Amino acid sequence: MHVAHLSLQDFRSYATAEVALEPGVTAFVGPNGQGKTNLVEAVGYVASHGSHRAATDAPLVRQGAPRAIVRAGIVKDGRKALIELEINPGRANRARLNRSPVPRPREILGMLRSVLFAPEDLTLVKGDPGERRRFLDELLTARAPRFAGVRSDYERILKQRNALLKSAAAHRRSPGPEVLATLDVWDSHLARSGAELLAARLELVAALRPLVAQAYAALAPAGGAADLAYKSSLGDIGLSTDRGQLADQLLKGVADSRRQELERGVSLVGPHRDELVLSLGEMPARGYASHGESWSFALALRLAAFDLLRADGDDPVLILDDVFAELDAGRRSRLAERVAPAEQVLITAAVPADVPDELTGCSFSVADGQVVRD
Amino acid sequence: MYEGVVQNLIDELGRLPGVGPKSAQRIAFHLLAADPADVERLTKALKEVKDKVRFCRTCGNVAEEEECRICRDARRDPSVICVVEESKDVVAIEKTREFRGRYHVLGGAISPIEGVGPEDLRIRELMQRLADGTITELILATDPNLEGEATATYLARLVKPMGLTVTRLASGLPVGGDLEYADEVTLGRAFEGRRLLDV
Numbered sequence: 001m002h003v004a005h006l007s008l009q010d011f012r013s014y015a016t017a018e019v020a021l022e023p024g025v026t027a028f029v030g031p032n033g034q035g036k037t038n039l040v041e042a043v044g045y046v047a048s049h050g051s052h053r054a055a056t057d058a059p060l061v062r063q064g065a066p067r068a069i070v071r072a073g074i075v076k077d078g079r080k081a082l083i084e085l086e087i088n089p090g091r092a093n094r095a096r097l098n099r100s101p102v103p104r105p106r107e108i109l110g111m112l113r114s115v116l117f118a119p120e121d122l123t124l125v126k127g128d129p130g131e132r133r134r135f136l137d138e139l140l141t142a143r144a145p146r147f148a149g150v151r152s153d154y155e156r157i158l159k160q161r162n163a164l165l166k167s168a169a170a171h172r173r174s175p176g177p178e179v180l181a182t183l184d185v186w187d188s189h190l191a192r193s194g195a196e197l198l199a200a201r202l203e204l205v206a207a208l209r210p211l212v213a214q215a216y217a218a219l220a221p222a223g224g225a226a227d228l229a230y231k232s233s234l235g236d237i238g239l240s241t242d243r244g245q246l247a248d249q250l251l252k253g254v255a256d257s258r259r260q261e262l263e264r265g266v267s268l269v270g271p272h273r274d275e276l277v278l279s280l281g282e283m284p285a286r287g288y289a290s291h292g293e294s295w296s297f298a299l300a301l302r303l304a305a306f307d308l309l310r311a312d313g314d315d316p317v318l319i320l321d322d323v324f325a326e327l328d329a330g331r332r333s334r335l336a337e338r339v340a341p342a343e344q345v346l347i348t349a350a351v352p353a354d355v356p357d358e359l360t361g362c363s364f365s366v367a368d369g370q371v372v373r374d
Numbered sequence: 375m376y377e378g379v380v381q382n383l384i385d386e387l388g389r390l391p392g393v394g395p396k397s398a399q400r401i402a403f404h405l406l407a408a409d410p411a412d413v414e415r416l417t418k419a420l421k422e423v424k425d426k427v428r429f430c431r432t433c434g435n436v437a438e439e440e441e442c443r444i445c446r447d448a449r450r451d452p453s454v455i456c457v458v459e460e461s462k463d464v465v466a467i468e469k470t471r472e473f474r475g476r477y478h479v480l481g482g483a484i485s486p487i488e489g490v491g492p493e494d495l496r497i498r499e500l501m502q503r504l505a506d507g508t509i510t511e512l513i514l515a516t517d518p519n520l521e522g523e524a525t526a527t528y529l530a531r532l533v534k535p536m537g538l539t540v541t542r543l544a545s546g547l548p549v550g551g552d553l554e555y556a557d558e559v560t561l562g563r564a565f566e567g568r569r570l571l572d573v
Contacts, residue, residue, distance in 0.1 A: 107557060146558040156520050164486035178492045182484060185527045189520065 001112065001314045002344035003043055004080070005073035010065035011087075012038035019371050023075075025340070025361025027347040028371070036348040036366045040116070040319045043346060046072045046083055047114035047317070048138060049093070049105060058089040074112050076314060083111055110145040113316035115306040117323045121298040125278060125285050132276040136201050139305050143312060147200060154193045154271065161186040161267050169265030187254045190270060195247035197271045198232070202241050205230045205276065211304035219303075219334050220296040224281025233273035295326060303338055315343035324354045332356050380406070432503070434479035434496045436461045444468075444476055451475040455503065456513040457529065459483050459522065463515065475513075478503065483521040484528060492528060500529075504536060511539040518545040518563075 008017040013035045028036040041051055041060075051060060061068040068087040073080060084096040085105065095105035102108055123131045140147040164183060168175040175183075209228050216226035232239055234253045239246060253269040254261075261268050278285040278297060285297050309316045318339050324332050324347075336358035339345055349355050352363070363374045376384065380402060388398035405413055429435070430442035437443070444450060444464070454475030458464055464477050480495040503509065514529055516522035530540050546564030547556055556564070 104557075146562075149557075149559050153520060160486050160520070160524070163489075164491075167486060167489070181531065182486070182492055182524075182528060184531070185484070185524050186486075188527065189524060 001074055001076040001317065003046075003072050003112070003317055003346075004075050005071075006039065006042060007069075007071040008039075008042055009069040009071075010062040011042055011068040011070055012060060012062060013369055014038060015062065015369075017369075017371055019364070020373075021344070021346075022362060023344050025345045025347065025359045027349060027352075027355045027359070027361065027363040028366050029349050029352050029355070029363055030366035032350055034366045035369050035371075037118075037321050039366070039371065040321050040346050040348055042070045043072065043112075043317060044114055044116045044319060045087075046070055046085060047112045048142065049085070049109060050138075052116050052118050052120055052321075056089065057087050057093070060087055061089055072112060076111075081111060083108060106145070106148050109141060109148055113142055113309055113314065114319055115302055115309065115316050116319040116321060117299060117302045118319075118321040119323065119326060121302060122294055124298045124301055125289065125294040129275040132278070133272070133274065135301065135305075136204055136276060137197075139308070140200050140204055142305075142309060142316075143204075144200075147197075150193065150196050150200070154190075154197050157186060157189050157193055158267055158270070158272055161190055162265070165261055165267065166265040168262055175262060183258070187251060190254065190267070191247045191250040194250050194270045195243045198239070198246050198250070198274070199241045199243050201271065201274070202230055202239060207308060208301075208304050211307045212300050215303035215307070215338070216296060216300035218338060219299055219331055220293065223293060223296065224283075226285075226297055226300055227279045229277045229279070231275040231277050233269050233271075292328070292331075296331060299323070299331075299335060303335075306339075306342070310342075318342045318345045320345065320347045322348050322350070324349060324356060333358060429479075432499075433477050434461075434481060434499065435464050435477055449474075452508055454511045454513065455500075455509055456515050457500065458515045459517055459525075467515065473513075475511075480516070480525070483516055483525040485521045495525070497529070497532070501532070504533060504538065509538065511541065514540065514542045518543075 002023045003021050006017070006019045006021060008014045011017075017039070019039065028039055030036055037053070041053060044050075044052055045060070051057075054060060066088075069084065070087070071082065071084045073082050075081075082096075082098050084099075086094040088094070093105050095102050095108050097108050097111070124135055137147070137151055141151065161183070164179065164186060168179050168183075205228055212228055213226050216223065230239075234249055237249065239249065250270065254267075257268050267273075278301075280289050280293060280297065283289075285294065289297060306316060306318060320339065323335070327335065333356055336356035340358055345359060345361070347355055347359065355363075365372050365374055383402045383405070384395070384398045387393055387401050388395055390398075393401070405416075426438055427436050428438075430437040430445055431440055432445045433442060435442040435444065437445075439446075451474045454473075455478050456467060456473055456475055457478045457480060458467065459480055459482055461479055464479065467473050467477075478496070478500050480497065480500075482490050482495055484490060484492060484495070504512070512529070512533060514526040516525045526542055530542075533540060544567050546560060546567055547553065553561070
């Protein structure tokens with residue numbers, strides 16, 4: 001699939017912007033702070049309903065404007081579709097597909113699929129476990145949009161359960177039978193919804209492992225082997241992907257740590273405490289890998305995500321936001337080789353020299369909020 | 375900003391659920407222009423609703439007397455209770471004319487975030503009603519969201535030792551709808567709750 005047209009209104013620095021795009025490689029070139037990333041961020045937002053740079057929607061709306069609108073005309077299997085998203089910070093966003101409103105924006109998740117590479121990806125390797133969980137969950141949602149619902153249910157259950165644990169912890173005396181009975185109810189809901197998420201993550205990690213190893217070897221042929229392992233907060237008890245069995249294991253895990261949870265007032269067991277362990281050779285990547293190795297690993301994760309989405313069917317749109325400047329010549333050309341066959345590649349770079357020769361295509365100059373085709 | 379009393383009225387109207395500042399202003403100016411007798415009727419209705427309406431001592435539904443109309447109605451089936459979150463759910467179910475038993479209004483759902491636990495709902499009153507053994511079926515009709523489901527699970531566990539029939543309203547596809555338009559959660563639920571087709 002590819003994006004044929006992008007139209008922005010009050011998005012980030014743009015009052016308005018209209019950009020016609022084509023399949024193949026498109027580079028947005030211009031000095032820093034001119035709005036290159038804002039363009040590709042908008043494409044990413046249409047795909048994932050979130051930004052790779054901001055945790056909330058508020059920064060996406062141009063200062064002083066009440067809302068931002070992003071329109072993307074996409075072409076998928078030769079058919080055209082128009083996706084429109086209205087971003088209302090603090091309120092529900094609204095979405096339209098081919099000019100008709102959809103009840104919930106979630107329903108058009110997955111219409112456009114993209115994989116975005118950005119300097120922020122370094123936190124996938126060096127950052128907190130939460131970054132890696134988010135990577136897995138976002139990929140799950142991109143592959144099967146119903147996981148947006150599973151995730152939000154799980155998060156809601158977690159919030160309710162934590163509120164209950166916190167209020168029980170605040171009372172300081174032993175919790176009454178009503179609190180414990182209510183906790184039992186939230187435990188069972190957490191186990192059921194958590195098992196769904198956990199099973200899907202385990203399946204995803206199994207699918208990603210060979211792809212990550214392969215991508216890392218291609219990018220950094222001299223390095224050790226890259227590997228992934230899913231480390232559950234349930235401990236080393238051997239997890240299958242059978243949902244019923246996982247739910248039972250979660251229920252037991254929650255029951256075993258109840259005393260501790262009541263003391264600390266927070267849920268200690270479940271997919272929200274799990275970790276995706278990245279390793280290089282025999283060593284964990286986090287804390288041991290060099291800057292360059294960490295970068296290669298982050299890129300390998302994104303490339304593996306791209307391979308996986310690609311294997312599901314339609315090519316996702318590849319977005320490379322300011323990545324090449326950080327890479328040495330060897331890795332730069334190896335990455336370029338890997339991404340060149342994609343149906344559409346969008347690149348941002350500060351200077352034309354940062355765009356590898358392998359990736360030739362059309363280019364736009366971005367300066368002062370103006371996007372002009374060269 | 376309008377002058378004192380007009381702005382007061384707009385502010386008060388704006389506190390109502392579903393009424394934003396624009397609607398509040400529209401209603402306020404409608405009232406200003408309206409026939410005094412109409413406004414009189416409205417204020418009387420507002421005052422009466424606070425003075426006269428109370429909550430049924432049995433089921434917790436809104437009532438004008440000690441007991442609500444449904445609890446007083448001898449024709450209703452005394453062996454079935456349908457548990458709902460709010461009085462407005464009673465109205466919704468009554469409109470179906472399908473249910474001939476009585477109700478129990480909980481006054482909300484379990485939601486620790488909002489500080490609502492089982493002790494804040496009318497669960498003790500429900501247990502008292504179940505105690506004498508005339509009731510044989512409990513229908514759990516709390517909302518089909520996480521909090522409603524949690525409340526239903528809580529109640530089902532609580533009354534389990536009593537040996538009643540406990541049922542939960544089916545959730546699934548809307549009647550007259552198209553399968554293709556159902557969201558995946560609803561469709562998934564409908565699959566879970568599928569039933570044998572008797573022919």
